[in-house]
Amino acid sequence: MGRQRYLNKQPLEIARASLLRAAGRLTTSELVPVEEALGRVTAESAIAKNSVPHYHGAAMDGIALRAEDTFGASEGHPMTFQSGTPDSQERPFSYVDTGNALPPWANAVVMIERVFTGDAPERSPSSSGSLPAVSADDGCCDPGESAGHAGHSHADAAFASEPVEGSSAQTIHLRGASAPWQHVRLVGEDVVASEPLLPRGHHVRPYDVGALLAAGVHEVAVRPRPVVAILPTGGELIQPGDEPRPGRVIEFNSRMIASFVREWGGAPRRLEPVRDDLPEMRVRIKAALAEADVLCIIAGSSAGQHDFTVEALSGFGEILAHGIDVMPGKPASIMAVAGEGGGAPRASVAIGVPGYPVSAAVICRELLEPLLAHLLGACAPDRPRVKAVVPRKLPSRLGQEEFVRVTLGQVADRLIVSPLGRGAGAITTMVKADGFVRVPPLVEGVNAGEEVDVELLRPLEDVLGTIVVTGSHDLTLGVLEDVLKAEFPRYKLATSPVGSLSGLLALGRNEAHVAATHLLDPETGVYNLPDIERLLEGVPVVIVNLVVREQGLIVAPGNPLGLTCVKDLTGDGVRFVNRQSGAGTRVLLDYLLERDDIDPDSIVGYEREEFTHMSVAVAVGSGLVDVGLGVQSAAVALGLDFVPIDREDYDLVLRADFAESEAGRALLSVIRGEAFRAAVEKLSGYETSRTGQKK
């Protein structure tokens, strides 16, 4: 008797369309003060209450007057004006600063640089009433240009013919005419009262806050934030802070989803977890549907547990999808909540979110974000994308859309994709990833050399500041990154532990900036140089020592088996864990075995390989094995014991062009700096006397 894993599997595209159709849109609205509306979505168009500007105002510092009074004024025929109004003066003027209201009788502004104090030496003929020629470039004239006018002499020095500066002279004269409405900002130049300012369905931005307030709008009708109830299921869940005993799972998914909801403009409501009990689940689902717009129920991701969630949901509506053709994210489900009318639940849809965190994240991005935008009647924000090259084939299964987490590095002007692990449980891959490569359902992966679109998960500036480090892994690389980020925040290290040998090869293929290596040459006993010469012939590189480090046996606390040397690995009941071939530590082991004439087959676990010092230490620490070869810092980090065996040079090989770049120089200066050395010396098993030295 077989068992149907998914009852109604749907392609992602179709699942999303059904979800949005079933969800409908929010129709209610609420009035909020404009200053609190940032990021909210308008529910109707916002209308200007007053015009902007709301009065005729001076666009320059200067004097306001009637343009007609200036007609006829010129260099040869300056014209005199008196401070006052038309009631008291024949040719009145009034000082104005930029933004001042124009007096009701005035219709032009003359900028202060064009206003001269004192009586005019010659009176102009009376105005002809025709429009004068007016220089159009008042706004950008050289203010010094009128400083040389000394052709007129006046008895009173206080009334010398100079442009006014902070003066309040009661009599001035002009040497040119003005056009009506010159340097006046007219009512409604920007927007006219009653005109729409914002459409409905618009995300309010800082500019909009400014425009609304300027137009006299103090409150704006926005859509309420969609309430998303988040219901974790499973009796195994414990809360952050509870003691993490075996079999207990920290309930972090609901917090991650709540963060997404907040970021996307919704109001998350995290609910207490419910255990896997059908009647209890139904009670909790019913309550959640009644008080939220959307229900996200976080299911365990195995088929068995998931079926259970769908079973619990299915009484409340129609299951539109059970299983979605997307990786990660397949065990998701979608329900259209049933029931119309008075007793209808508030929620229109529910999403069964898989329990594996990466699946949960993908389902949130692909379903929940568009759902929230749709409910609000708005557009989802852009996802920045970038083109990058896939250096090696990226396989993918036909028939399902796959989101491959990748890191990116700009090496020799190409942006290079490096895929990360695909496990749906590895939430840290989402943290490490620079972006997603989306492989469509009808494509069997991406071929080597192809260019792909990468959906960025962090700013491009951050990605472009990535220094790609390949090769051997060591904990001092973490220290190096931290000091680098402190001194040069625009750079970060992306390390991929592939082993020394593969690292040098990747450097040769231009897939990394730096390779970390500790390869012992068995013939000469020299570290690194022989292999670099052999593998990177013709590739210009710079080699610097990062640290000299201790390699040794990582054993359980107290070294219960009393291991002291490599020979002891062959002892009865000793379970060993090895490193992958090509790793410097493996080369060292094989060298020592050969030197001491030990048969690898006599070591139990020789064929079991791990890829990092830390995973070797984990294998020892969790009792999987008794011993592994690795660095002291890994042993210390997990509270294990360490038996020193050898010292080795852990060097960085930099491509020469990178070493000369800004990033390369920053990295080298950090390696040679005091902060890095001091931080390394706090760890165990390192020596820094040659740190930063070129080889």
Add this chain to the structure above:
Amino acid sequence: MGRQRYLNKQPLEIARASLLRAAGRLTTSELVPVEEALGRVTAESAIAKNSVPHYHGAAMDGIALRAEDTFGASEGHPMTFQSGTPDSQERPFSYVDTGNALPPWANAVVMIERVFTGDAPERSPSSSGSLPAVSADDGCCDPGESAGHAGHSHADAAFASEPVEGSSAQTIHLRGASAPWQHVRLVGEDVVASEPLLPRGHHVRPYDVGALLAAGVHEVAVRPRPVVAILPTGGELIQPGDEPRPGRVIEFNSRMIASFVREWGGAPRRLEPVRDDLPEMRVRIKAALAEADVLCIIAGSSAGQHDFTVEALSGFGEILAHGIDVMPGKPASIMAVAGEGGGAPRASVAIGVPGYPVSAAVICRELLEPLLAHLLGACAPDRPRVKAVVPRKLPSRLGQEEFVRVTLGQVADRLIVSPLGRGAGAITTMVKADGFVRVPPLVEGVNAGEEVDVELLRPLEDVLGTIVVTGSHDLTLGVLEDVLKAEFPRYKLATSPVGSLSGLLALGRNEAHVAATHLLDPETGVYNLPDIERLLEGVPVVIVNLVVREQGLIVAPGNPLGLTCVKDLTGDGVRFVNRQSGAGTRVLLDYLLERDDIDPDSIVGYEREEFTHMSVAVAVGSGLVDVGLGVQSAAVALGLDFVPIDREDYDLVLRADFAESEAGRALLSVIRGEAFRAAVEKLSGYETSRTGQKK
């Protein structure tokens, strides 16, 4: 005597670099709960407290056992296991669900689909100790595949040889061997305790919240939000909600800047405005510098007022820039705050932000956003960009960087740039703009046909949903947009009022989807069709009536001059305002003047041109002129009176390819729908009996 407008003018690039250098970085940090850390910037690297997973767990629903016990099992040699532990059973097993802890004695999981109930018919030979061959595709086997095994017969039907389903049988048998650690999630598979999870200077995202909590981290050290004091200056300022009297300016800039600060991770502190009084300003500046990390002082933008701000600032440090070569934004200034040691002010820098709102927005984007990221030691988020074509030359002044606000429209597969007004006071242009085109300082504009980068101010999806409407303007277009957004939120209208004639020409050049037109053919008396035939020969279009509308004289309330017909425009003391040539209203006026044999020169103001009905109404409403020709709705919107003169067809001309597109069909369905008709009929001066009819 001339006057130096800017004392220390700097290119934008250099001003920004000096600002960041002077600002330094924040060095303090605060611990916040991980769940509240969303969007904050880490102050140090965050370290995993526990490994993830923190125990060896089942990766499948099934049974846990010792792999060694299964060696030798096969189809032909099923092997029997008993529920229990090694103490009680020879070959023990224990049921496990995904995520359950592995019993300490077990080292492998067999998925439930591979587990059969009942005694095995044949016992296997005892294990040889060598590793068995194990099928690697357990995870994706068709669960139905083993349903047909009926080769063995058993008396007890309850123990029929079927895969277990929800069973708790105490005895089961297996038909294949398992590898050690098969279907086990090992401790630290994702991350090992003591490993760094997040680097410093990292913006915390929802994924990071998940990863931190999963790794037992409950609090994270983040940089405090940089406090930005925002000090408006000017005695003319009033608060939103105060009565907007002439000469009074609504103080909205500080609210816009506060919104920016909030969006960019800072803590805005808006201060009470200070009037233009040097000693008072100094007191307020001193207080602000003492309690904030950054001071933004909003100055009036005229040279006079700005000098005053710089004068007030200059006692507190070194003016690094006074005047920046950027348009808009030139009157900005930058100060490095002086003073080290105990009595030093908290702030390291101050920015003099220009008072014109568009200048203020540009200075915020170009200086304040990078400053906040720099203080936090983080990268600023990406600004999405898009390539678009400039259809007509975009001039720009040499020697200054210019940010030209533009709208975008995708017409016939090209994204087309349309520049908006360049006035620094027009905040609504920032609202209307889809993006900025940045013209570098050493370039004199962009040539026609060139492709440019556009920095987007709204999501691309929103831009791609833009229906570009050119030609004549009418208030019913606003109604149309609102109904369209309500029914099809992904579409919006971008209207540019260029007049009927220019609109048809732009449609012919493929620069718009729709042209709105009301052109009377003087010879035939027919609206639109003759001109469309003449100007769009060979261009396939669809013509539909939007409304029939009243044109007439817009006059002050009560029609004080008693105007009744076009002839009255020539009356003594009547000041008219005209529309630009090419506008349908202008064509109508000229037709009426010719018909009635009236000399345009006899109309005072015939040569003064406005571009929209609303600006004509504003000119009348603010007393600039006495009368203009326009539509009734514009008069009603501003509380003016209206004297009907004629009725005309206001039609939409759609490019045929657009009319057949999804957007075009959406637009037509809205035009023909009841909601649009009902909304138009609420306005005055329209008739909808032919609305939506094809011509």
